[in-house]
Amino acid sequence: MKIPSAKIVFNEQDKQEILKSIEESLTTGQLTLGKNGAAFEEEFKKTSGTQYAVAVNSGTSALEIILRILHIQGKEVLIPTNTFFATPTAVQHAQGIVKFVDMDPVTLSFNMDILTQNMSKKTAAIIIVHIGGNITPDIHELVNFCNESGIALIEDAAHAHGSTLDGQPAGSFGIAGAFSFYPTKVITAGEGGMITTNDPKIVEEAKKYRDQGKASFLENKHDRLGYNWRMSELHAAVGKVHLRRLPGFIKERQSIAAKYTEGLKRVHKIRPVTVDSRCQTNYYKYIVVLEKGINRAQLKKDLREKYGVSLSGEVYELPCHLQPVFQNGYKKESFSIAEDFCQRHVCLPVYQGMTDEEVNHVLSALEAELK
Numbered sequence: 001m002k003i004p005s006a007k008i009v010f011n012e013q014d015k016q017e018i019l020k021s022i023e024e025s026l027t028t029g030q031l032t033l034g035k036n037g038a039a040f041e042e043e044f045k046k047t048s049g050t051q052y053a054v055a056v057n058s059g060t061s062a063l064e065i066i067l068r069i070l071h072i073q074g075k076e077v078l079i080p081t082n083t084f085f086a087t088p089t090a091v092q093h094a095q096g097i098v099k100f101v102d103m104d105p106v107t108l109s110f111n112m113d114i115l116t117q118n119m120s121k122k123t124a125a126i127i128i129v130h131i132g133g134n135i136t137p138d139i140h141e142l143v144n145f146c147n148e149s150g151i152a153l154i155e156d157a158a159h160a161h162g163s164t165l166d167g168q169p170a171g172s173f174g175i176a177g178a179f180s181f182y183p184t185k186v187i188t189a190g191e192g193g194m195i196t197t198n199d200p201k202i203v204e205e206a207k208k209y210r211d212q213g214k215a216s217f218l219e220n221k222h223d224r225l226g227y228n229w230r231m232s233e234l235h236a237a238v239g240k241v242h243l244r245r246l247p248g249f250i251k252e253r254q255s256i257a258a259k260y261t262e263g264l265k266r267v268h269k270i271r272p273v274t275v276d277s278r279c280q281t282n283y284y285k286y287i288v289v290l291e292k293g294i295n296r297a298q299l300k301k302d303l304r305e306k307y308g309v310s311l312s313g314e315v316y317e318l319p320c321h322l323q324p325v326f327q328n329g330y331k332k333e334s335f336s337i338a339e340d341f342c343q344r345h346v347c348l349p350v351y352q353g354m355t356d357e358e359v360n361h362v363l364s365a366l367e368a369e370l371k
């Protein structure tokens with residue numbers, strides 16, 4: 001049996017609808033910043049529970065636009081080092097100073113101690129990354145503290161479409177949220193991103209920034225250092241249709257996760273990352289931590305070669321402060337919790353249409369390898 005690490009599913013009806021929409025764009029010539037993008041934004045803001053959503057061409061640009069709007073140039077932005085490369089580089093491209101911090105060992109995210117021990121007069125913002133789709137239950141306290149301290153709390157919600165904490169959706173806690181529609185995500189547009197916010201000024205600015213910082217759509221006058229961060233109509237056509245499947249996809253992923261959680265009770269040397277009962281995660285990733293001493297690379301190889309089980313990518317294998325490109329600036333820093341977690345976890349396959357038989361095959365393969 002072959003178990004892929006992930007699967008992208010568009011059903012026949014969705015494919016037909018997307019093709020019809022694309023055909024219409026090709027016929028009318030409206031290929032960017034048109035009605036598909038507007039419809040995608042309208043629908044997405046229901047998922048994020050925000051008043052506004054602005055479509056852009058990637059999750060990376062969504063982050064950079066938010067940071068540019070907040071004028072973080074020359075100021076510090078705190079980021080847990082266990083995140084994707086794009087989180088810190090968005091800060092650097094927006095001319096801010098990245099300050100990596102460690103992660104909470106349970107939530108894999110920020111907590112109040114991490115924030116208070118690392119903030120300074122130079123701190124303009126923090127970025128909370130909802131790793132694997134999990135929203136930290138500490139976020140309410142963090143939001144209140146940041147509001148009182150004049151620090152912007154930004155959500156990197158690239159993993160967290162449709163995840164909620166206490167019924168509140170990802171992307172609605174901070175001053176703004178950034179989502180990605182890269183093909184590995186729970187829903188995709190091929191490529192794309194979305195900025196979510198309740199602040200109309202951020203919306204106005206984001207629309208300028210994504211379109212080369214133009215003062216107005218029709219004028220050749222640029223009053224912001226924008227870029228081409230527009231989402232094409234063709235991508236929006238894909239995203240708006242896939243978005244409709246999100247609630248169903250999440251239910252399915254949660255049911256697969258529940259089977260893993262139950263089944264893993266009989267597997268030694270491995271424990272699932274705890275999800276707080278108040279968080280309804282989308283299970284973008286089902287994360288498990290391996291006992292110390294297990295050779296992860298060997299385990300992954302054996303699972304693939306002996307059992308046909310491919311594990312999905314880690315979140316993340318190498319923490320950002322150890323990435324070669326940052327070696328000049330950050331190599332002396334040490335974040336023991338994140339370093340340990342990054343070395344010792346794996347992500348089990350979760351995808352639409354995964355059968356009980358496939359879930360059991362993954363569990364049996366782990367059991368056999370870890371006994």
Ligand SMILES: Cc1ncc(COP(=O)(O)O)c(C=O)c1O
Pocket residue numbers: 057058059060061083084086087129156158159179180181182192193
């Ligand atoms: C945590 C995180 N932040 C940012 C991004 C960047 O998104 P994109 O690939 O759409 O630019 C990703 C996606 O891959 C991500 O996982």
